[in-house]
Amino acid sequence: MQGYLMKKGGVSWKKRYFIMSEEGGRGVGGANPKIQYYVKEEEVGGKVRGELELSADSRISDLPNKKNGFQTITNKKALVVYADSEEIRAEWKKAILAVISRLNGTNERRQARPGHHIFSVSGTEFEMETKYELIKPVGHGAYGVVISATNKESEEKVAVKKIGDAFDDLVDAKRIVREIRLLRHFDHDNIIRILDIPVPGSLDFDDVYLVTDLMETDLHKVIYSRQPLSNDHSQYFLYQMLCALKYLHSTSVLHRDLKPSNILLNANCDLKLCDFGLSRGLGGEDNVDNNLTEYVVTRWYRAPEIMLSCQEYSKAIDVWSLGCIFGEMLLRKPLFPGNDYIHQLKLITQFVGTPTSEEIWFVTNEKARRFMLGLPKSAPVDPRKHFPGADAGACDLLKRMLVLDPSARITVDEALAHEYLAPIRDEAFETVAKREIDWGEIEEVELSKANLQKIIWEDVHIYHPSAREEAKQRGD
Numbered sequence: 001m002q003g004y005l006m007k008k009g010g011v012s013w014k015k016r017y018f019i020m021s022e023e024g025g026r027g028v029g030g031a032n033p034k035i036q037y038y039v040k041e042e043e044v045g046g047k048v049r050g051e052l053e054l055s056a057d058s059r060i061s062d063l064p065n066k067k068n069g070f071q072t073i074t075n076k077k078a079l080v081v082y083a084d085s086e087e088i089r090a091e092w093k094k095a096i097l098a099v100i101s102r103l104n105g106t107n108e109r110r111q112a113r114p115g116h117h118i119f120s121v122s123g124t125e126f127e128m129e130t131k132y133e134l135i136k137p138v139g140h141g142a143y144g145v146v147i148s149a150t151n152k153e154s155e156e157k158v159a160v161k162k163i164g165d166a167f168d169d170l171v172d173a174k175r176i177v178r179e180i181r182l183l184r185h186f187d188h189d190n191i192i193r194i195l196d197i198p199v200p201g202s203l204d205f206d207d208v209y210l211v212t213d214l215m216e217t218d219l220h221k222v223i224y225s226r227q228p229l230s231n232d233h234s235q236y237f238l239y240q241m242l243c244a245l246k247y248l249h250s251t252s253v254l255h256r257d258l259k260p261s262n263i264l265l266n267a268n269c270d271l272k273l274c275d276f277g278l279s280r281g282l283g284g285e286d287n288v289d290n291n292l293t294e295y296v297v298t299r300w301y302r303a304p305e306i307m308l309s310c311q312e313y314s315k316a317i318d319v320w321s322l323g324c325i326f327g328e329m330l331l332r333k334p335l336f337p338g339n340d341y342i343h344q345l346k347l348i349t350q351f352v353g354t355p356t357s358e359e360i361w362f363v364t365n366e367k368a369r370r371f372m373l374g375l376p377k378s379a380p381v382d383p384r385k386h387f388p389g390a391d392a393g394a395c396d397l398l399k400r401m402l403v404l405d406p407s408a409r410i411t412v413d414e415a416l417a418h419e420y421l422a423p424i425r426d427e428a429f430e431t432v433a434k435r436e437i438d439w440g441e442i443e444e445v446e447l448s449k450a451n452l453q454k455i456i457w458e459d460v461h462i463y464h465p466s467a468r469e470e471a472k473q474r475g476d
Contacts, residue, residue, distance in 0.1 A: 001018075001019070001020040001091070001092060001095040001096075001121075001122045001123070001137065002017070002018060002019040002020070002044075002122075002136065002137050003017070003018060003088065003092075004016070004017055004018070004041075004084075005018050005037075005081040005082065005083055005088075005092070006081060006082045006083075007037060007079070007080070007081050008080040008081065013082070016037040016038065016039060016049065017037060017038045017039070017040055017041045017043070017044065018035060018036070018037045018081070018092075019035075019036050019037075019038075019044060019136060019137070020033065020034070020035050020036075020095060020096065020099070020122075021033055021034050021035075021036060032053050032054055032055055032103065033053075033054045033099050033103075033120070034051045034052065034053050034054065035051060035052045035054065035072065035079060035096070036048045036050070036051040037049055037050050037051070044136060045135070045136075052072060052074055052077060052079040053074055054072070054074060054096070054099050054100060054103065055074055055075070055100075055103060056100065056103040056104045057074065057075070058072060058073065058074045058096075058100050058103075059072070059073045059074075060072045060073075060093055060096055060097060060100070061073075063080070063082065066082050067082065068082045068083045068084070068085060068086055068088070068089045069081065069082035069083075069089075070082070070083075070089055070092070070093060072096055094123065095122055095123045098120075098123040099120065099123075102120065112127055113127065113201060115129055115130060116128060116129055116130060117130050119134055121134065121137045121145060121147050122137050122140075122145055124144075124145040124162060124164065126147070126160070126162055126209075127201065128149070128160065128198065128209070129198060130152075131151055131152050131153045132149045132150070132151060132152075132158075132160065132211075133149055133150045133152055134147055134148075134149055135147070135148040135149055135150060135157065136148055138159060144161050144162045144163035144164060144208075145161070145162050145164075146159055146160070146161045146162075147159070147160050147162075148160075148214055149211075151195075151211075156195075157214045158195055158196075158211050158212065158213070158214050159211070159212045159213065159214040159215070160209060160210070160211050160212075161209070161210045161212070162207060162208075162209050163176060163207065163208040163209075163210070164206070164207050165206050165207070166206060166207060166208040167206060167449040167452060167453070170447050170448070170449065170452065171447075173449070173452050174442070174447060174452060175277035175278065176208060176277065177442060177452050177455050177456060178276070178277060178279065178442055179275070179276045179277045179279070180194065180197065180210065180456065180459050181437075181441075181442055181455070181459065182253065182276045182279060182437060183212075183276065184459055184462060185251070185433075185437055186247070186248075186251070186433075187433070188243075188244060188247040188248075188431065188433075189243075189270075189272075189429070190240045190241070190243050190244035190247070190271055190272055190273060191244050191247065191248065191272055191273050191274075192212050192213050192215075192264065192272045192273065192274040193212060193213050194210060194211070194212055195211045195212060195213065196210075196211035196463050197209070197210060197211070197456070197459055197460045197462075197463050197464075198211065198460075199460055199464050199467040200456075200457075200460070203453070203457070204453070205453065208456060212274075213264075213272060215264035215265060215266055215270075215272060216265065216266045216267055217264070217265050217266075218260065218261050218262070218263060218264050218265060219237065219260040219261070219263040219264075219265060219271075219325070219329075220259070220260035220261040220263075222265060223260055223328060223329060223332055224332070229329060229332065231390070231391050231394065233269065233329075234326065234329045234330060234394065235391075235394070235420065235421065235423075235424060236269055236424060237263075237265075237269070237271055237329065238322070238326050238329075238397075238421070239416075239421050239424055239425065240270075240271040241263065241271065241273070241322055241325070242322070242412055242415050242416050242421075243416070243429050243430055243431075244271075244272075244273045245315075245318055245319070245322065245412045246412050246413065246416065246430055246431075246432065247431055247432060247433060248273070248318075249315045249318070249412060250432035250433045250436075251433040251435075251436050251437045252281050252282045252436045252437065253276075253279050253280070253281055253282075253437055254279060254280055254281075254282060254313075254315060254317060254318055255273065255276065255278075255279050255318050255321075256278045256279055256280060256317065256318070257275060257277070257278040257279075257298060257301075258273070258301055258318055258321035258322060258325065259298050259300070259301045259321070259325065260325055260328060262274055262275040263325070280439075281436075281437060281439045281443075282314070282315070299338070299341065299344060300324065300334050300335075300336055300337055300338065300344065301320075301321040301324045301325065302317070302320075302321065303316065303317040303320035303321065303406065304320070304345065304348055304404055305317065305362055305363075305406050307341050307344065307345060308345075308360070308362075308363045308365065308368040308372070309363075309364075309365040309368050310362055310363065310364065310365075311364070313406065314406060315411070315412065316406035316407075316409045316411075317406070318412075319401055319409055319410065319411065319412060319415070320401065320402065320406075320409065322401060323398055323401030323402040324336060324402070326394075326397075326398055326401065327387070327398055327402070330387045330390045330394060330398070331386075331387060335347075335351065335402075336348050336351070342371070345371070345372070345375075346375060348404070349372070349375050349378060349404075350378050350381070351380070351381045351386075351402065352380055352381075352402055352403065352404050353378060353379055353380035353381075354375055354376070354377045354378050355372055355373070355404050355405075357369075357373060359404055359405050360372050360373070360404070360405070361405070362405070362406060362407070383395035383396075383398055383399050391420065393418070393419050393420030394420050396418075396420065397410070397415060397418045397420045397421075400414075400415070400418075401415065416430060441455065442455065
């Protein structure tokens, strides 16, 4: 658990960055967990400004005279803070109480497997090989808790995601299986890598761990930060995203869920795509939602042909998403933040212009066609006026990426060759895959826990060839 809280000092309240370090939270080797604080987030890993050790006797209570305030007391030492909201206070209290509960032995204690250690992060228990040393929590991903860690054997900093009870929902589990299989086959500098799939504790396992590249932030956080985002930044980020798409599409895979939070960044501006759980092969099963009014935030980046119930779509859907992201970098706010599908389609047509019947040839759903043709008439927006200060070449490329007709939309190769990217283009980075992805085993398998476990075990073998036989010999 980590984040900013207001801490009571001798005279006044001061904003401090808190981290609850839960190493040893089960009393298994090591000191009791601690709540530590720093002046600001950037100091984490450096000088600790203060701390409170938690024990089985620790107590937590609300402050009656301070909104969203609470105190944690251990051996007469108190840490008094308040949160920005009731929700944040509740999260902190829940995490602290979970640790105190474990220290009291409320949960059944168990020893770690040989060569492993157990620690807790944000109320989630991790069992990892001892070579992985916790640095700090990173956040919650789509399906699990993410931490940063050091691989002490390689001295490499990595990200570790734990997906707990991964098979409770088999549809979600299949997405996890799909993403693992894809990332294991991808080999490109602008796509996140799986570095390890730790060996499960038994053949009939519930939790899945993934070790990947560690990145410092994501594009969403950068766009909405105070950090300057220059034309050079936008140009370089877009170029790397296009290089990733060129490689991805060469495997006959569509990402289908591109958005700023799925684009990871480092301080040196290196960029990697992540989150391939919704990806599909070209011509594979679709994920079209025929309900035009259902609201999903990530549909802000979805191509109009998906929202208009088209049963077949192409690589152009990812180009549209990239165009939306590119525009958001230039504008520093979403281009099409629709409240629902209908509102979003209206925003799109207000930007690209009301379509003619010929321009929506791809819409076969009669209800959707009538809706689009019945929209109020509007002319296309001039990108140079909509994005004041943006490079003229950037405006031209963006306009070509956001074309309603997918067959007329600029392709990835054409975008890479656009004059806007000429100053930084290096075709050596525009690589393609050596082979396409074989989807058969994943998409055709009968959906059951045992079948999905089997596929994951096959992927574990790549990193730990003897693991499954060793598990059988143990009788797991």
